Amino acid sequence: MSEIDSLTVSVIWGRLVSIAEEMGVTVRRTAYSEAVREGGDFSVAVFDAEGQMLSQADLSPGHLGAMPFAIGNMLKSYPRETLKSGDIIIMNDLYMGSGHLPDFYCMSPVFLQSQIVGFVVASAHMVDVGGIKAGSQAVEGVTERFQEGICFPPVKFYNAGVPVPEITRIIEANVRVPSKVIGDLKALRNALHAGGRALSSLFATYGVERLTAAARRILDQSERAVRESLSEIPDGDYSYEDWLDDVGPGTRPVKLAVTVRVRGSEIIFDFSDSDPQTASAINSPINFTRAYCYWATKAITTRNDIPQNHGQLRPVTLVVPDSNFFNPSPPAAAGGRAMLNQRIPELIFGALAQIVPERITAGSGQWANPIINGIDPRNGQRFVFYDYLVGGVGARSGADGTSALSPVFSLENIPVEMQEAACPILVEAFGFLRDSGGAGEYRGGLSLYKEVRILAEHAEVSNLSDRHSHGSYGLEGGLDGPVGRSVLNPHSDEPVVMHSKGVYALKKGDVLRYECSGSGGFGDPKQRRREAVEDDLREGRISSEAAATIYGLESP
């Protein structure tokens, strides 16, 4: 019988998490692109034979939430009975994976003797997959996904342990930096190797039947924890709507709307009132929408206290009609969908603010992801300067927001010294925007700005950001975050305000200034502790005007 005690379950649970962590270290250690090894834009997870996620390493939420569906899609193309030990399936289809082509998924079956006992999956954001602009995330001029780069449906990358050379050749012929893409795919392969070996040996130690029983218990217990927490939220329908500035120069704002329906221990996210899909590179394919709904659910329930797994996804249901902005139909493009990652939880938090404000934060500063490319005068080679900067986290009940931090994912700053060594640019300034933390009894976190000077003769920037016209919300009387902007040559006589998603030609000496939008405050600013206001003023987080007019600080 598969009777299994609580202790063994705890031990197996720890081991499953540890296997995912080992896979994560392997990817980071052996990756070739900065985005993967410094930016951490990759994910790994361990699945059972039914395709249920048993554990993951805490990495990129967009990939993690999409993984259960990605693996299901890969198994549709390669039914499990056809899989052999040493097979690796890869895929980057945006509708099957996590919503844009740069995200590649690799999956391997794990065998114990001749039986499949589970799967290991690893994914990573590739620096380029072809398409009209370097980085494959351009917004301007893109209307359908065929413009965005190469797309692999599920195909074999390794067949029974032997590499399939055609795949490598196709990649080499289609992407701008093949050595990095192929290198990163190999890093994913290394992780599958490490994880597969460890998972197989875990099954061997406990026996398939006991381990399966333990896995079932782990998922059920985790599910129960989420349900218990959700049950504490009063039943009801809570709606919120917000606006995306636009989906490129000359386009209209997009309505983003959610109704959160709480029914006992179930939570339903209904996006039906959102606008239809757009003919641009900004849409949120269903798996991406799902991923951040899962993130939001975890953030208001079990947070980081319990490792994420399939059980915690069960109480969540999505309602999104076809061809909705949050469930676009082919051939909608989605290269720029990463802008939306923080917006999905923010919508959900906006709705829940009406009933459980203590569990959520005010709106956060919007991150920016401009990509500059051109020819490096030092070596005559093409360079791709993949840059990003983050806003601050919105304030919450009882505490200020954290400054310069994505509210939803980990995006380690690439040091300026590394950027200048790698690309013909000079960073003139990189710092906090004073007054970007929305005022409140608890202040929002501060957002970043950056000024970049071009040292190449000619270059081009694909700007990517939002909230240049619609700011993030404050709560309970806290003020909204100020809007962001980006300006070409801000200190010259003829500064040009750039569109948040525009493409601009650049010449040597041009300076680009990016300012992320600010985050929202929580509670009435007049209620903020005087010492906190004085501290903010002394440390340069707020201006003296803001201290006087918004916070009511009389001159000290």
Next chain:
Amino acid sequence: MTGTTATGSRFAQRIAIDIGGTFTDLALIDGEGVVVTHKRLTTPRNPVEGFVSGVSELLELAGISPDLVHEIRHATTLGSNVVIERLGAPVAFLTTKGFGDVLQIQKAVRYSIYDTRMRKPEPLVPRSRVWEVNERVMASGEVLRPLDAKEARRIVSEIRASGARAVAVGFLHSYANPLHEEQMKELFAQEAPEIYVTLSSEVSQLAKEYARFNTAVTNAYLTPIFRDYLSRLGAALQERSIEAPLWIMQSSGGLTSSERAAALPVRSVESGPTAGVTMAARRSSMSGFENVISFDMGGTTAKASIVTNGRPTISRSFEIDRLEMRDGSGLPLDTLAVDLIEIGSGGGSIAQLLAGALQVGPRSAASEPGPVCYARGGTEPTVTDAALVLGYLDPASFAGGAIRLDRDGAVKALARLGEPLGLDALQTAWGVHQLVCLNMERATRLISIDKGLDPRDYAMICFGGAGPVHAARLARGLGVKNMIVPAGAGVGSALGLLSSVEKTELARTRKILLDGGCVEKVARQIFEELRRQAAAMMGCEPDDPRLSAHHFVGLRYSGQGYELEVELPSVWDEGLGAKLRDAFARLYSNVYGYAEDLPLEATTWRIALESVGQDIEERLSVERSEGGRALKGRRTAYFGETGETQINVYDRHAMSGDDRAIGPCVIEERDTTTVLLPGDIGRIDERGAIIVEIGKAAQ
């Protein structure tokens, strides 16, 4: 007799003193190599007094007069405590115009991905004490804008007026060209000579501004405190007629003079744990094991480290003051340090239920209130409570009998914890014990993968009060076959200090393709320069016969970002490139499963230069209870493999070379207990270490 001076009295060749959070460990070696040890409580409010009293007590114990001490070696947690508790001196930071927020922005790592409450560590310098000056150096080292001397002068006077005792100067790309930083140092020397100045280019040669700047700021933050401490220490020792030179342990595992330590205190923040690893490396080598996992488990944390070819592995950076031991949650320091992974799993780690599963740590009951069984007000069951209930510890003789353990209290607390799961106290204790071992197994695996090695190829050496209690279970989890419990495991760090050598570690980044040929020429050129610098820092000529060097190079496939370090063989000829490639390929495929057919790149070159001098053969001994019986009794203990069972209890001090302890059993000594699992065989080797063959009898 050799152990006496010319006049016939006994002298102390070396004294070692390790001041830790709870205990201060001391050891002394006389001219004949006889070692005397001593342990006392730390006096956190007055470390100088604790130091001097401890040394006096030790000398009295050994019957040696204070004027017959040749040298003193010291490891201290002062540096890390000052940072963790933010007790440093008021400092200022000066940086390139446009970059004043770097220390506040930090890395933007979301180390808890789902936690909306996540905070960043508090920087050591508030933004209001940061100044920006107009200057700019490019990545190539070329000066784009010269230092604005007028503005710089004004800033110096402002910093002076601010009351700062120390200042850190961190300019962009100063690793490539330190000119402007050096100009600032001169300005401070002229206009504000009372302010201690740290340049970022003095503490680190690495790119990545935030980590380098933070390292400089940390050094500035610690400098006034270290100087005060060392000068008061010198005075207090002199008062007691001890004129011996003082050596300080650095994070990289070598000793340095107290003058150098006072100038670069940031290099000594991991002083204490490093001394333990040094001991582990030496003791394992003496027992015939060159490749070991060092496992040190105390009251609040456990530390794992890797020793390869008898040498601890070194990392180029680490984080201090991490939150819940999570990566990215602490302040980064770019200093060479023995590579340690520290996790919140100690004897005091608290067990609790989360989502219907048991979880152990990282919360700790520490020493106040301590585990339930200390009967000092602790109510939540801990790892030590579990070990007691399982029968692994003797309530009467814990920590040399210093604390009498309350078994009933531990049973009640564990029963309460296990009740919702339908577990009794014993079952719960078994769960807690397994889980804490699993936490440590996880950490050890991660550090292994990081270093590109397979733990199954390694032995394990364990120490610290809780180490030998848990090590055999951990060893099984990792697939380790041999375990070593060194003599004097309870004062491991002090023993490590006794046998440490003066050492300087220097690293330089220079990228070359391994297949480009001439590797041996580049190596010779780089290492000559590094040797010259390192020797100068130790006050000797590069060709001084007392110096011995080890050379390492970090390798990676061209295009990758992380390296694996390989030691250079002793001969450098045309075959060097091929040898390095082979060594790298073995390491890489061993852990990652595949070796690539890609060009290899050499990046970081590191030298470890040691002053070998007179190596003293120590004769530590475990006081032997002459004529005592090795088997001192039997008691009931629980093992998952056997259930409750009667086991033998051995007295380590009475065991001789012929005795065999067959698990399940325990071997007790004054400061710790070694637990052997069913099938393990333990014996004492000629060095007094317990050598355990894991699962040997079961085969």
